[in-house]
Amino acid sequence: RIDGTRLWDSLMEMAQIGGTPAGGCNRQALTDEDKQGRDLFARWCREIGCEIRVDRMGNIFARRAGSEDLPPVITGSHLDTQPTGGKFDGVYGVLAGLEVLRTLEQNKVTTRAPLEVVVWTNEEGARFSPAMIGSGVWAGEFSLEYGHGRADKEGKTIGNELERIGYLGDMPAEPKPITAAFEAHIEQGPILEKQEQVIGVVTGVQGIRWYDVTFHGTPCHAGPTPMEDRRDPVQAMSLLCQKLYAEVKTFSEDARMTCGDLRAEPGSRNTVPEKVVLALDLRHPQPEGLEHLHQSLHRVVEEVQQATGTTIEVRDEWHSPPVAFNEDCIAAVDKAVNALGYSHRKMVSGAGHDSVYVSRVAPVSMIFVPCAGGLSHNEAESAEAEHLEAGGNVLLQAMLDRAGI
Amino acid sequence: RIDGTRLWDSLMEMAQIGGTPAGGCNRQALTDEDKQGRDLFARWCREIGCEIRVDRMGNIFARRAGSEDLPPVITGSHLDTQPTGGKFDGVYGVLAGLEVLRTLEQNKVTTRAPLEVVVWTNEEGARFSPAMIGSGVWAGEFSLEYGHGRADKEGKTIGNELERIGYLGDMPAEPKPITAAFEAHIEQGPILEKQEQVIGVVTGVQGIRWYDVTFHGTPCHAGPTPMEDRRDPVQAMSLLCQKLYAEVKTFSEDARMTCGDLRAEPGSRNTVPEKVVLALDLRHPQPEGLEHLHQSLHRVVEEVQQATGTTIEVRDEWHSPPVAFNEDCIAAVDKAVNALGYSHRKMVSGAGHDSVYVSRVAPVSMIFVPCAGGLSHNEAESAEAEHLEAGGNVLLQAMLDRAGI
Ligand SMILES: NC(=O)NCCC(=O)O
Ligand SMILES: NC(=O)NCCC(=O)O
Numbered sequence: 001r002i003d004g005t006r007l008w009d010s011l012m013e014m015a016q017i018g019g020t021p022a023g024g025c026n027r028q029a030l031t032d033e034d035k036q037g038r039d040l041f042a043r044w045c046r047e048i049g050c051e052i053r054v055d056r057m058g059n060i061f062a063r064r065a066g067s068e069d070l071p072p073v074i075t076g077s078h079l080d081t082q083p084t085g086g087k088f089d090g091v092y093g094v095l096a097g098l099e100v101l102r103t104l105e106q107n108k109v110t111t112r113a114p115l116e117v118v119v120w121t122n123e124e125g126a127r128f129s130p131a132m133i134g135s136g137v138w139a140g141e142f143s144l145e146y147g148h149g150r151a152d153k154e155g156k157t158i159g160n161e162l163e164r165i166g167y168l169g170d171m172p173a174e175p176k177p178i179t180a181a182f183e184a185h186i187e188q189g190p191i192l193e194k195q196e197q198v199i200g201v202v203t204g205v206q207g208i209r210w211y212d213v214t215f216h217g218t219p220c221h222a223g224p225t226p227m228e229d230r231r232d233p234v235q236a237m238s239l240l241c242q243k244l245y246a247e248v249k250t251f252s253e254d255a256r257m258t259c260g261d262l263r264a265e266p267g268s269r270n271t272v273p274e275k276v277v278l279a280l281d282l283r284h285p286q287p288e289g290l291e292h293l294h295q296s297l298h299r300v301v302e303e304v305q306q307a308t309g310t311t312i313e314v315r316d317e318w319h320s321p322p323v324a325f326n327e328d329c330i331a332a333v334d335k336a337v338n339a340l341g342y343s344h345r346k347m348v349s350g351a352g353h354d355s356v357y358v359s360r361v362a363p364v365s366m367i368f369v370p371c372a373g374g375l376s377h378n379e380a381e382s383a384e385a386e387h388l389e390a391g392g393n394v395l396l397q398a399m400l401d402r403a404g405i
Numbered sequence: 406r407i408d409g410t411r412l413w414d415s416l417m418e419m420a421q422i423g424g425t426p427a428g429g430c431n432r433q434a435l436t437d438e439d440k441q442g443r444d445l446f447a448r449w450c451r452e453i454g455c456e457i458r459v460d461r462m463g464n465i466f467a468r469r470a471g472s473e474d475l476p477p478v479i480t481g482s483h484l485d486t487q488p489t490g491g492k493f494d495g496v497y498g499v500l501a502g503l504e505v506l507r508t509l510e511q512n513k514v515t516t517r518a519p520l521e522v523v524v525w526t527n528e529e530g531a532r533f534s535p536a537m538i539g540s541g542v543w544a545g546e547f548s549l550e551y552g553h554g555r556a557d558k559e560g561k562t563i564g565n566e567l568e569r570i571g572y573l574g575d576m577p578a579e580p581k582p583i584t585a586a587f588e589a590h591i592e593q594g595p596i597l598e599k600q601e602q603v604i605g606v607v608t609g610v611q612g613i614r615w616y617d618v619t620f621h622g623t624p625c626h627a628g629p630t631p632m633e634d635r636r637d638p639v640q641a642m643s644l645l646c647q648k649l650y651a652e653v654k655t656f657s658e659d660a661r662m663t664c665g666d667l668r669a670e671p672g673s674r675n676t677v678p679e680k681v682v683l684a685l686d687l688r689h690p691q692p693e694g695l696e697h698l699h700q701s702l703h704r705v706v707e708e709v710q711q712a713t714g715t716t717i718e719v720r721d722e723w724h725s726p727p728v729a730f731n732e733d734c735i736a737a738v739d740k741a742v743n744a745l746g747y748s749h750r751k752m753v754s755g756a757g758h759d760s761v762y763v764s765r766v767a768p769v770s771m772i773f774v775p776c777a778g779g780l781s782h783n784e785a786e787s788a789e790a791e792h793l794e795a796g797g798n799v800l801l802q803a804m805l806d807r808a809g810i
Contacts, residue, residue, distance in 0.1 A: 083671040084624055084679060126673040189629025206628065210674060219489060221781040222663035222686045223611065224594025224755030227654050229779070234664040238646035245640055249632050258627035259639040260674040262667060262681065266488040268531040269615060269665040269684035270756075271782040274489060276667065279674040281627045350629025351675075374634070376626040377676040 002396055003106075004389030007099040011388070014040060014079070014095065015087035024379020025087055029080035029122035030058070030161035037079040037091075038167060041119060044098055048105045050117075054169025057137045057147055058121040058162045061171075064101050066114035066403065071177035073111070073403040074362070075100065075395060076118030077185060077354060078134075082126045086381020088186045088371065088388075094119055096184040096392045100399055112404035113179050120354040121162075127152045130210060130318035135354035138173045139361050147173070178362035180329050180402035183355045184391045185366060186383050190374025191347060198390050199337050199344040200368030204325050205356050206254075206348055207290040210318035211280040211297070213240070216311040222270040233276040234264065236310040241278075243300045248282070248293065255293055256283040256350070279317075285348050287322055323356050329365035329402070336397035342390050351376075367394050407801055408511075409794030412504040416793070419445060419484070419500065420492035429784020430492055434485035434527035435463070435566035442484040442496075443572060446524060449503055453510045455522075459574025462542045462552050463526040463567045466576075469506050471519040471808065476582035478516070478808040479767070480505065480800060481523030482590060482759060483539075487531045491786020493591045493776065493793075499524055501589040501797045505804055517809035518584050525759040526567070532557045535615060535723035540759035543578045544766050552578070583767035585734055585807035588760045589796045590771060591788050595779025596752060603795050604742045604749040605773030609730050610761050611659075611753055612695040615723035616685040616702070618645070621716040627675040638681040639669065641715040646683075648705045653687070653698065660698055661688040661755070684722075690753050692727055728761050734770035734807075741802035747795050756781075772799050 017036045018027030027033040038060060042052050045062035053061045063072065077093025097117035104111065120138075125131025128150045137147040148159030162168040187193075192200050217233035241259060248257040261279035282297065284290040301312045330346075337344045347368065355364045369391040372382040422441045423432030432438040443465060447457050450467035458466045468477065482498025502522035509516065525543075530536025533555045542552040553564030567573040592598075597605050622638035646664060653662040666684035687702065689695040706717045735751075742749045752773065760769045774796040777787040 082673050082676055084676070124673075125675060129674065131675065187629060188626045190631070190634060191629075208628070218780075219783045220779075221593045221756055222665060223613070223661060223688050223757065224592060224596075224781070225661075225779065226595070226658065227650075227661065228658075229595065232663075234646060234667065235650055238643040238650075241639060241643035242647050245632075245643075253631065253633075256628060256630075256632065258637075258675065258677055260627060260669065260676050260678060261672040262639065262669040262678075263672075264665065264667040266531075267666040267668075267684075268487050268529075268782070269534065270530060270536065270663065270686050271487055271489075271665050272663055273665060273667075279672075281675050283628050351626055352628065374625075374630060375623075376629070377673070378624045 002099045002103045002389065002392040004385055006102065007095060007388060007392055008385045010095045011087060011091060014091055018081065020379055022379040025081045025085050026083055027081045028083060028127040029124065030158065030165055034080055035165035038119060041079065041094060048102055050101065053171050054167055055138065055171040055173040056144055056169060057134045057173040058167040058169065059134045059138055059173065060119040062117045064115045066111045068112045070113035071179045072114040072116045073179045073399050074116040074118055074181045075183060075399060076120065077183050078120045078123030080122055080124050082124055082377045084379050086376060086378060088381055088383050089188065089376050090123055092186055092388060093184045096395050099392050100396045103396060109405060111400065115399060115403060122158065123354055128158055131352050132354050132357055135357040139175055139357040141357055141360065144173055175361040181358050181362045181364040182329065182395055182398050183353055183366045184395045185353060185368055186371040186376060187368040188351045188371060188376035192368060192370035193374060195345060197345050198342040198387055199394055200347045201330060201333050201337060201344055202325065202349050202366035202368055203330055203346050204348050205323045205352060206283050206285040206350055207287060207322040208320040208352050209282045209290060209294060212315040212317050213278040213280050214313040215276040217272060217274060219274045220272045222272065230272055231309045232272050233310055234273060236304050236308040236312060237276045237278055239307060240300055240304045244297060247296045247300065251292060252289060254285050255289060285322055320352055320356060323359055325359060325365040326363035329363050332398045332401045333365050333367055333394060335401065336394045339397060340393055367391050407504045407508045407794065407797040409790055411507065412500060412793060412797055413790045415500045416492060416496060419496055423486065425784055427784040430486045430490050431488055432486045433488060433532040434529065435563065435570055439485055440570035443524060446484065446499065453507055455506065458576050459572055460543065460576040460578040461549055461574060462539045462578040463572040463574065464539045464543055464578065465524040467522045469520045471516045473517045475518035476584045477519040477521045478584045478804050479521040479523055479586045480588060480804060481525065482588050483525045483528030485527055485529050487529055487782045489784050491781060491783060493786055493788050494593065494781050495528055497591055497793060498589045501800050504797050505801045508801060514810060516805065520804060520808060527563065528759055533563055536757050537759050537762055540762040544580055544762035546762050546765065549578055580766040586763050586767045586769040587734065587800055587803050588758055588771045589800045590758060590773060591776040591781060592773040593756050593776060593781035597773060597775035598779060600750060602750050603747040603792055604799055605752045606735060606738050606742060606749055607730065607754050607771035607773055608735055608751050609753050610728045610757060611688050611690040611755055612692060612727040613725040613757050614687045614695060614699060617720040617722050618683040618685050619718040620681045622677060622679060624679040625677045627677065635677055636714045637677050638715055639678060641709050641713040641717060642681045642683055644712060645705055645709045649702060652701045652705065656697060657694060659690050660694060690727055725757055725761060728764055730764060730770040731768035734768050737803045737806045738770050738772055738799060740806065741799045744802060745798055772796050
């Protein structure tokens, strides 16, 4: 069994790095705060004798040797947060992995296969788009050049920022043989809490599509220009949003639509904007469902162009199709949960996770624990110490199950 | 008669300061470019013997002495532009005034009353809100403290920026007795061009209200959060826009609604924003019409709050009620247009102008000339040299009429 108090204390210590007045975290990928978080993690791992290696994408691998030279059992998640993020998203998965290693060290247990805890770079996709890019490059979904070239809103790239904070490692960002991989995470949704269950046995991840939608209008004066002479990109954007929200909601209760970022250019109050740029996120658990949403978007774009005389450009920014996790890994989690006697249910993740890309090259599954009100990507994100401990115990058992003693 | 070629050449020379690749101007208030434009204007005025004085709001007064110590006849407009502005908005009114003085100088004509050409600070309201703040402080609508304290998006204030560019003058920003004031301007709308008229005899300016509308939601994760659990400020903003556009369009063809600026915070694609901030501009030529729009906004806000569960905050940023110009000044323009034989019509301005505030303390009217396609606040803004010359001739005659020779 893991030490729930030690896990909680480490979570709280990490949360001070980039801690916000509202009690959340702003530790965006490859900032000075991210560097501090990485340094703290590496120090903690070295203290229990782990070897630390960093790859060309800044992914950190902390290794605890096994008794045999087998492919490792890995776990991990990310330390980066949203700009107004919480204390648990990602961090929990990393520190639960660390807690597993600490528990084994304390009990002088050596596994047959080595164990590794991984910190994946830029999982959130908040500073650099897309999400899960560290694990994505590592798993071969994206090239290293693509990864290094991704830029934030100020034009700073992942490659340069990795170098700046000292985390541009020399190990190739590419997979090696892996026995099994697990990732513990808060659910980030309301299901476990509503159903009063402690553990989610995660069977897969829903599909995600990201778009940059640009509405091109004609700038003109707010006063003398008659309404019917305008090609107004705000009119177009608001009409598209209203139509698409309605379509998404009536299509299926599993469908999701989020407009997380939005800006008008040139952004002068008495000028109809030249353009409006919208960052759009659509999701569905089934491939056909996601395809339906994609088609709906393009149909609504046509309708809105017709209705408003504006030109609407839709650029595909990212597509992460639905993923089903490995049966054996799911079974290992299921077995652990049953042995430990926690209430549980099977579920599909609504959020993307590094496990999506890891699953391309290794057997993977995930372990969810509840979070208060299902709230995440919010400074008020919170979770019960007891649930976090339960998830850690499941992770320990599942890893031992696959690594052997 | 003025020299149309000299006027055109001066417009083109001024347009090089802050000239954009798309052929427009970006010479926003109190930037280095604005300073260069002001310096050029001051040099031109000194070359014809004018005395230059600058007040505490950076308003520049170029004075040509009269034969008697009478209150001056003034004209002028502004040199600042929108971020993606044109070559004529404001600049034309300033340089047409300069051209009047040059013509009198060339012809060795001395008027009875002195003449002054004024450059008013920050008319556009693009960098610093509200619009017409230089003339507004001067006329007593706003206090000097309020004027100096207004900040741009980076937090830089008018007071500090005036000092930085060397245009924080020592003359009090307050009115003195004035015989009459005129302002020449491009129409910035389509009426004169459509009706093939050369001169608009402007009888007043419609009313304007500016609002900062903030939609407060609950940030949450784009994936796991069910649509019905969200308090989504983009949903609220788009619904409000659609409802209000519909109300404004059905209320009256004279009503205007513009959403010139818009942004989401924290602005992360996979997070429902915490808030959306919208800069809203509503206009109507009649006070009752503007009040009706104001009431509509507040009713729609209530409806949208009910429908979306968000909280919507409406902050009044500026209110410029409809203005009727002075009968004698309108008559002076009308007389000049008729004497010169230009086709013309009476009209109400859709845009706000410095004349709105000048009219609080002096008899005022305005002279409009057509602009291509009615387009303004756009880099493609353009006007015919012939029309600009006609407007300059009307200005000359109207000023001579009030100043006497
Ligand atoms: N776990 C998490 O917040 N991932 C970010 C990627 C996504 O948008 O789902
Ligand atoms: N003339 C002009 O563009 N004025 C700006 C003030 C307004 O918004 O009407």
